[in-house]
Amino acid sequence: MAVRQKRKRFEAAIGRIAAASLFALSLGADAQKQRSAPEDVAERADQEKVPHIDEVRDTSLVSTIVLKVIHPAEVTKSIIEAAESLGGFAIFITDERLTLKVPPDKLTGLLEAMRAQGIVVEKTLERQDLTARIAELEGQLKSKTEILRRLREFFRDSHVSAALSVEQSMSALVAELEKVKGELRVAREQARHAVVDISFRFQKRDRVIYVDSPFEWINTVDLDRFLREF
Amino acid sequence: MRPRLQVKRATGILVLAAALCACHAPSHSMATPEHFEKYRDTRELKMITPEGVRLKAREVENYPEADLAFWVDALGRHMQKRGYVLESTRCFDTQTGHRGCTLDLMLPYGAKDWVMSETIFVVGRRVVLVECAGPFSLYAQVKDRLGRALLTFDPGA
Numbered sequence: 001m002a003v004r005q006k007r008k009r010f011e012a013a014i015g016r017i018a019a020a021s022l023f024a025l026s027l028g029a030d031a032q033k034q035r036s037a038p039e040d041v042a043e044r045a046d047q048e049k050v051p052h053i054d055e056v057r058d059t060s061l062v063s064t065i066v067l068k069v070i071h072p073a074e075v076t077k078s079i080i081e082a083a084e085s086l087g088g089f090a091i092f093i094t095d096e097r098l099t100l101k102v103p104p105d106k107l108t109g110l111l112e113a114m115r116a117q118g119i120v121v122e123k124t125l126e127r128q129d130l131t132a133r134i135a136e137l138e139g140q141l142k143s144k145t146e147i148l149r150r151l152r153e154f155f156r157d158s159h160v161s162a163a164l165s166v167e168q169s170m171s172a173l174v175a176e177l178e179k180v181k182g183e184l185r186v187a188r189e190q191a192r193h194a195v196v197d198i199s200f201r202f203q204k205r206d207r208v209i210y211v212d213s214p215f216e217w218i219n220t221v222d223l224d225r226f227l228r229e230f
Numbered sequence: 231m232r233p234r235l236q237v238k239r240a241t242g243i244l245v246l247a248a249a250l251c252a253c254h255a256p257s258h259s260m261a262t263p264e265h266f267e268k269y270r271d272t273r274e275l276k277m278i279t280p281e282g283v284r285l286k287a288r289e290v291e292n293y294p295e296a297d298l299a300f301w302v303d304a305l306g307r308h309m310q311k312r313g314y315v316l317e318s319t320r321c322f323d324t325q326t327g328h329r330g331c332t333l334d335l336m337l338p339y340g341a342k343d344w345v346m347s348e349t350i351f352v353v354g355r356r357v358v359l360v361e362c363a364g365p366f367s368l369y370a371q372v373k374d375r376l377g378r379a380l381l382t383f384d385p386g387a
Contacts, residue, residue, distance in 0.1 A: 068370075226361055
């Protein structure tokens with residue numbers, strides 16, 4: 001009798017713990033929902049405000065530029081102002097480098113503004129289509145959310161030992177969901193802003209290589225030789 | 231009599247050789263750009279600014295004989311293959327009617343990025359080069375003055 005009572009008390013305690021865990025989980029999820037809801041609204045509003053460079057595809061654009069200027073500090077200030085007027089912002093500033101983010105459709109405008117500031121001696125543009133990745137992440141998010149919803153139903157109807165295992169699965173799933181949400185947020189951010197990395201100096205210091213020209217005098221044109229024989 | 235004649239002959243040959251050398255010495259000339267100082271102890275056209283931007287003219291054989299466009303193209307391609315960045319090419323006519331082209335080439339050198347400017351004139355069997363080099367920030371300050379001075383360049387006969 002006493003053993004049965006003890007067992008009942010133990011089951012009741014486990015039930016209360018499980019219920020509390022579920023309550024905490026759902027609270028966390030709701031809080032996340034509440035937190036992300038305004039962000040989503042803002043994100044959607046931003047996406048409506050900033051038309052994509054390609055209306056259908058989500059594309060990440062990264063441009064690397066070597067810009068030669070006489071006064072880097074003044075030019076840095078001026079480029080940041082130009083980027084801000086185009087809806088962009090600076091994310092990294094040093095004496096020799098400047099990294100900016102701008103809406104993809106404003107990238108050309110920013111590059112033109114930079115050209116007026118100095119000499120663009122090197123320029124690369126890397127373009128990556130993120131549409132498939134974003135679709136994949138959205139799919140994962142949807143399916144995992146659906147599984148979580150079903151697990152909650154199982155949890156409600158299951159006895160104590162099953163509830164514990166369901167709860168473990170739910171915790172793992174919530175972690176996976178958060179990871180997917182994070183990756184999705186990063187991918188969407190990459191598609192929403194083009195990154196412009198400006199360097200006021202050559203990045204590679206060992207760029208001069210020795211190759212022979214079939215024209216003899218052309219082989220004598222060299223900065224080292226010029227300085228040595230001056 | 232005989233030794234004196236030999237001495238006279240030798241002197242004559244020396245004078246002739248010296249005259250020939252003088253004729254062959256480069257006789258390039260150009261107005262000194264503002265901020266530059268000319269080296270006066272040499273027949274070469276050689277100048278420098280207080281900050282160290284250097285300018286010197288020299289000439290090489292136009293071999294195989296080709297025109298200005300050919301050499302500008304060949305030099306630009308070669309320097310880019312070597313890793314220099316061809317920033318600009320601009321061509322002009324000097325006041326003496328010679329056509330010249332300036333290639334501005336950039337490269338990292340030591341702790342700074344440098345510009346090496348190579349101006350080419352093709353004069354018959356000669357290619358005359360006016361070379362100027364300095365750190366980018368210093369060269370950029372004298373670039374326009376140099377461009378104006380190059381309009382007065384005379385590659386000589």
